Amino acid sequence: MAGALPGSVDTAGGEVRRAGSWAATLTLAAITGAVTGAGVTAYELVTDRMLYERVLELPPVLQAILPAVGLAVALVVLRTIARGASPATADDYIRVFHRRDEQMDPMPVPGRMLAGIATLGSGGALGFEGPSLYLGAAIGSAFQGRFGRFFRRADAKTLMVAGAAAGVAAIFKTPATGAVFALEVPYQDDTAHGHLLPALTGAAVGYLVQVAVVGTAPLFPVSGTPPFDLRELGGALLLGLLCGLGARGFSWMVRQAKFLGQDHLPAVRVGLAGATLAALGGISWWLFGNMLALGTGYQVIERLGDPDMTVGLLAVLLVLRTLATGATLTGGGVGGLFIPLAVSGALVGRLIGVGLGLDTTTTLFAVVGVAAFLGAGYRTPLAGVMFVAEATGQPGFVVPGLLAAVASQLVMGDASVSLYQHTRRMGHLERRFSMAIASVIDAEVWTVPADSTLDEFLDSMLLSRQTVVPVVEDGNRYVGIARVDLLGAIPRDEWDRHAVGEVADVELPTARPDWTIREAVEAMERADTDVLAVVDDDRRYIGVVSIDEIVRLDEILARRDR
Template sequence: AANQRWAMQLDPRREKGDATAHGDGNPFKWVERGDTEYPWTSEFAIVMTSLFLGLTTGIAVAGFKTGIKATREFVYSGPYSDLVNNVGKVVSNNVATLLNVKAASINIEYALFPLIGGLSVAAIMVFQGNNLGPGVKGIVQEIDDGKPIDIGKYGAKTAAAIATLGSGVSLGPEGPAVELGAGMSRVISERLRMPRDVSHVMISAGCAAGVAAGFNAPLSAIVFALEIVQPSVVQSDDSPKSIRAAAPAVFVAASISAIACDLLLGGGETFEVKKDLVRMLGENSRILELPVFFALGILCGVCATSLRKSIEFWTNFYKGKIPNARFMRGVPRPMRPVIGSLVCGVTAAKYPQVLFFGYEKITNILVGTKGDNLMSLLTLTFVKMQLTASSIGSGLVGGIFAPSLFMGATLGSAYSQVVRGVFGLNLGSSPTYAIIGASAVLAATFRAPITAVILLFELTREYDVIVPLMATAAFATLTIDILESEGGQSANPTWAWWWTINSQSAAMA
């Protein structure tokens, strides 16, 4: 019929050399897709579309980061800050008198800073009917189910992430940036009426574009998409043509997105590691240091396992599934982010370092952690872990890339102090161990050792760090595999675990 819409796809029988496929010699077949004629899905067209996807994602992530920065300025140095500081001084003095401590040691105002983020997320949830839209896994499911796109929910989730991160809640921007890239791919696929298998490729390219723009690290983004995303979204009946186009599409989208975002932000709001921070031992001593890195990898694997377990615990807590927390079932869904932001704020009154202020805190740790003793570093690792898990479980919107790096950096620096002070070993610098620890926790948390190693190498530009990075990331990933398999939990070899947890949090009733 004239009003039917068709798309040209490569006949899978032709791919297999089946002689029955299109005797006229045409290797393509037309499949019904909608209302208008759509005569292209070639590999070249897929790659060119990924170029546009990379550009739009780079612009979108730049806008997203600008929104976080503007919100942070409003909360911490604008009118809201003036109000909170005035209230905080009065409350701090009264609390100090009651507890017989110095007022300067209590930062009561920090309890109110994240609160505005929780209230904003609650308002958005009410407006959206308690549904902030799908994560990456939900986007893939929408495509497979043929559901129409709801752009409003994508925008609402991005706004909720801006409010969450701008108010300092203990999460990170990379997860939302990845979802923003996946969302942009969904919009483009829907507008161009792309077939399902091509839409899967666009999701991989969109996620790569999100990571590239988020970290200004296109090489890591490419590895991330091909190591983690593509194996999770590709299906057995996807055409060989679309699978072949995945790698070049990811390459193009990641590179264009990183360039676009960097041009718009001028290099700001990105994680940077100074090159001179990495100081390793001499050539003859490096082999002796490897066992020390193996042990660090095991500790990082334990840390990543604890983070994952904590996220599951706090998610169940806010759902009211914990035996002693059944009362949470009666808490209205929009109130849970408010509670999560209050938990974050009250804790930050004592440990303000755990709040999200871009990558400033991680950078301070890498510079040398002056004034941070062993116990304070371990305390920050534990507190950051629990606040991150609580924030995710309550429904606040953000990712765990940055928190994983923070926890790994503090744990690595603490480990350096132990091997130096307790065992008296003359090893590499403390920032070196912080960088390697950050990579290892990231690798184990997402079960993405290649991505983690490439990312930290791309940020440091130091080839000498590659071998200890690989050794530590390998042992960290092995440790989490062993711990979770012994705990009766099936191993999730990719980022699919995070998609599942994120989707459950977003859909809590």
């Protein structure tokens, strides 16, 4: 019997190992999803069913002042149980995602989750998805740390992403949205597609655990069958542009609120935020007979089809909801921005649809507004459209939603509600090139004084075994680069009468210590050289950077990443 070729044996063995690794990864992603789904389900039952639904049964005055109490409790919990942690949830996931050697810190998790219960259970105008995503990411990070032997270093965030996907999938009962959002939200113009299968697995299992307890009813009620003609499609494009502009304003408001939320007078900040929320709640009760300005906003979605909701009332409610979200953030509330963005989009969509007479029998424009506003605010257009399809159970909304989501992205620029998003993923070489030049500076290279003779220069080269030597004067002031091939321009018997400064190449560009490796490589290419001297503002010599050092660094990092 003929033996197998060595190459084929290695290939087969490699395939078996890869299959085993994937099986372990997806199994751990499923376990992460199950634990996250159970945690999110319990969190929702406590916060929404046991607390907030009871708040809605209280007299209006108590409903108006309870958000202030919730913010005060959240402040105390964050400072004590969470050990001074910030209110960040989704932002913390994005921040850690981009820090290669960092995992989610488990210490603030209980405190942040309790602060979220206080904020959302009392009527704060934020969403459940922030704490849900955060909980899932923390669970995934914990599993990643425990079972790190199954993962390459390049896959160090896999279970964190799977957990985040499961958290969003469970709270909204939208598995595809959970996966897409967890992959999209770290970037403005890209996705973390390398984690796709674990994210899908975690999201699917998290969703199944949630619906096994609370059922599968769509999150958003819709009415009518969406028309599919040019007028509605054109209206969707217009709505997308308006939602993009609105999302830019919303993003600016969120950033200002987060900035104010870092104030060193927390008691004053919480008091002012609580008073603002109470006033907004009072106005809402006076206009609508309900606290529509407060809470997560699900009640707003339910009221959009009400014929009594005129254009004027819709506009006022949009302003009230935006201010309430800003006040909750300023007061240090813990919650997400996914649902506030979705509610704002639904209000803008309904406002435009009713105002232009394009949407009187269906909720088409409200749903399309969700896709556009949400996709623009978080820079997650795919998640916005997917959310519309899954949350409504109506695939007919997808095409108008896609058009609106694209249009909204066109006017967003680099704005986002997140402080930690990167524009796009960087490839292997691009990551290397973005590193500081300090990582490849060789400060031990010998230098030669400019007034040294060529004989002395040659001796220095032989001793140091360098073919390129920086030339300095007055101690360490950089003059140029001397190379062995430049000696040929001077007759050998005259070397003792000529200084090295006379033959040094003074035209070569120099690098600055604050450059990146990319800038150094580009300067080398323009000058057709493989070495640059690094100098400061006063042209004092610091060291040299060479192609050889850059290649050596790349090899070291590549071995580390395996």
